[in-house]
Amino acid sequence: MISVIILGAGNVATHLYKAFKKAENISVKQWYNRNIKSLNGYKNKVDVTDDFSKLKDADIYIIAVSDDAVSNVSSKIPFENKLVVHTSGSVNVHDLDKKHKRGVLYPLQTFSKSTNLNFLDIPICIETIDKKDYHTLKSLATSISNTVKKVNSNQxxxxxxxxxxxxxxxxxxxxxxxxxxxxxxxxxxxxxxxxxxxxxxxxxxxxxxxxxxxxxxxxxxxxxxxxxxxxxxxxxxxxxxxxxxxxxxxxx
Amino acid sequence: MISVIILGAGNVATHLYKAFKKAENISVKQWYNRNIKSLNGYKNKVDVTDDFSKLKDADIYIIAVSDDAVSNVSSKIPFENKLVVHTSGSVNVHDLDKKHKRGVLYPLQTFSKSTNLNFLDIPICIETIDKKDYHTLKSLATSISNTVKKVNSNQxxxxxxxxxxxxxxxxxxxxxxxxxxxxxxxxxxxxxxxxxxxxxxxxxxxxxxxxxxxxxxxxxxxxxxxxxxxxxxxxxxxxxxxxxxxxxxxxx
The missing domain is CATH 1.10.1040.20 (ProC-like, C-terminal domain)
Incomplete structure (x- = not known):
């Protein structure tokens, strides 16, 4: 079982949450958003918070916020040496705070809130700075998608x-x-x-x-x-x- | 039963032939092409010819040739007052020889020889110069497509x-x-x-x-x-x- 915490409540975060809930070997331990109202519809299904200091322990922290906020959100996670990944196509993996083990999980698709997508059909591009973290991230990605590719930041x-x-x-x-x-x-x-x-x-x-x-x-x-x-x-x-x-x- | 003769052997002509064959109330009476070899694969299924003087009598003549050849082919049909339509998106209906009753049957799709398309899903834009011919052309079009629209030359x-x-x-x-x-x-x-x-x-x-x-x-x-x-x-x-x-x- 891989435990994850999602940060952000936009389209990518919401679609990821739904895909994780369907996957057998993933547990969504917590969902953070700076505006907790956006998570109101989910508060009976998952622990929600708007407070970084209340973030729990988990295997992977997934930052699905706007590109400009990725770096800042990563630095606010009150842990060190945790696997923290962002989901952006254009943000460098090194923009994540270097206190973390860092990676990227980029689902290559256009997401709208109203559209129901089958996540299994969406290619996921993954990358980790440390090879040791690759296996964990790959397990997570293959639990929700049939197409998982190792893709470096330039690609x-x-x-x-x-x-x-x-x-x-x-x-x-x-x-x-x-x-x-x-x-x-x-x-x-x-x-x-x-x-x-x-x-x-x-x-x-x-x-x-x-x-x-x-x-x-x-x-x-x-x-x-x-x-x-x-x-x-x-x-x-x-x-x-x-x-x-x-x-x-x-x-x- | 509507009898048709197809002129031309390109992608549009071939897809139309297949759609007409499937339709219950259409009989393809003859298939003309200037190069008869292109029709070799069909000569056991339909009367084929490369000779304008051997064109038979039919309800509708369908010219599915390259844009530049439409006008010329229409003038070579050795009849008068027959309903003759072309299938081009950009050729004016008046480019057909005026000895005919004239119209357009334009299937709005991209055709490749290798692709199997369901013609029922392809919109067909139809137009006739004389209102009296509209009903016949509409009957033909609705036999092969679920979306038939009256569209003038400008549209x-x-x-x-x-x-x-x-x-x-x-x-x-x-x-x-x-x-x-x-x-x-x-x-x-x-x-x-x-x-x-x-x-x-x-x-x-x-x-x-x-x-x-x-x-x-x-x-x-x-x-x-x-x-x-x-x-x-x-x-x-x-x-x-x-x-x-x-x-x-x-x-x-």
Whole structure:
């Protein structure tokens, strides 16, 4: 049995809590948040606190707070030589207070409070400064996910950066699709199956192999039509830059 | 029973053929392609031809060829006053030869030969110049799809343009995610569940509501870290433009 204490009450903390509760060999000993009200819904299920001095003893302390607060929260944990990990994609493992045994448990997914995710499908990237702690962290991670990978801080930061492209930037392209269709009285909903199929395709094919469309074919006539249809300079700049990018990739 | 003749042997034509074969009230009377070899695999199942003069009589002729060839193929059909439709997102319905009754049947999806798609889930946008032909085309479309919408040429062109953003451009962002991860020895595969969840989220939420990440939060520290990690000017330009775009949308 691995005992854990969660610090933070955001989306990642909440999804982790739920995943830990389901796992057989993990006990959530305590849940800390600086604002205890956020934990009200859980106070009958787990010991909750907003007081660092009341933190209990546990095998692993998991800091799931905003990036800027990680370092500070780690220094406030009133113990030494405990395994303390954060869950951020972009914070260096050395930003944790060096009085601790330190590591990272980074679940690579986008979390919303309302969405029910199957944690088993979420890749978890783990790292520890001391090799001796790796086994414990790996046991914890494999209890809640089918995909656990050893990932160093540099690779993790690069994954976090790539995640911005495939998640935030992609979502912004959906947004532009929404703006373009609605402005002409067309239905964005008609694009939804295409959005899903585009994401599904790269589960099997590389994005290189999956590419289609006027930019890849260098279909100048269609590109010209599109440029004429675009009324917003901002949409136009994105069209041009990404068309150029596709043509660069596919050697046009 | 609606009888159809398909012209063309590309991905759209092939997927349409398969969908028509499954539908109870549609008979594929003939399949034309200028290169008959492409139809070799089907010659025992359907009458195939490469000769316009041998085209049979049918209720609807469906031109599923490359955009540039639509107009020419339509003029070569040796009949008048027949319902002739094309399947392109960007070709005007008036580009079909005016000797025909004209329309469009545009399935809004990305088609690869190797992928098995359930046509029932694919939205079909239909349009006819003459109202009298609308009912026939609608019957055909509803036989193979659960989502059939009346969409005029302008709206269709706008949907086709938006499809470039949510499909081709999105896929290029996946490609950049691939380039960034592989260049640092991180695994692109770890991003695949995130890619699927990003697409799934907007099936329920608007892209506006679904947005998260450093650009939306205006998290300057993380953005600065990312800009420092980016080694390719081309990746950098896309990072900057899409970050700007998100901040514009979310009023930063």
């Amino acid at each position: 993790r930061q690069v994954l976090h950066l790539a995640a911005v492209y495939v998640n935030n930037f992609t979502n912004q392209l959906y947004r532009i699709g929404h703006e373009i269709t609605e402005s002409e009285g067309a239905e964005f909903d008609l694009l939804k199956p295409l959005i899903q199929e585009t994401a599904r395709k790269v589960q099997e094919l590389s994005p290189y192999m999956a590419q289609t469309g006027p930019a890849k074919r260098n279909d100048k006539k269609t590109i010209k039509k599109h440029l004429k249809l675009l009324k917003s300079e901002h949409h136009l700049n994105i069209y041009n830059l990404l068309t150029e990018s596709i043509q660069k990739t596919h050697g046009r | 269709r062109q706008v949907l086709h343009l938006a499809a470039v953003y949510v499909n081709n451009f999105t896929n290029q962002l996946y490609r950049i995610g691939h380039e960034i991860t592989e260049s640092e020895g991180a695994e692109f595969d770890l991003l695949k569940p995130l890619i699927q969840e990003t697409a799934r989220k907007v099936q329920e939420l608007s892209p506006y509501m679904a947005q998260t990440g450093p650009a939306k939060r205006n998290d300057k520290k993380t953005i600065k870290k990312h800009l420092k990690l980016l080694k390719s000017e081309h990746h950098l330009n896309i990072y900057n433009l899409l970050t700007e775009s998100i901040q514009k949308t979310h009023g930063r």
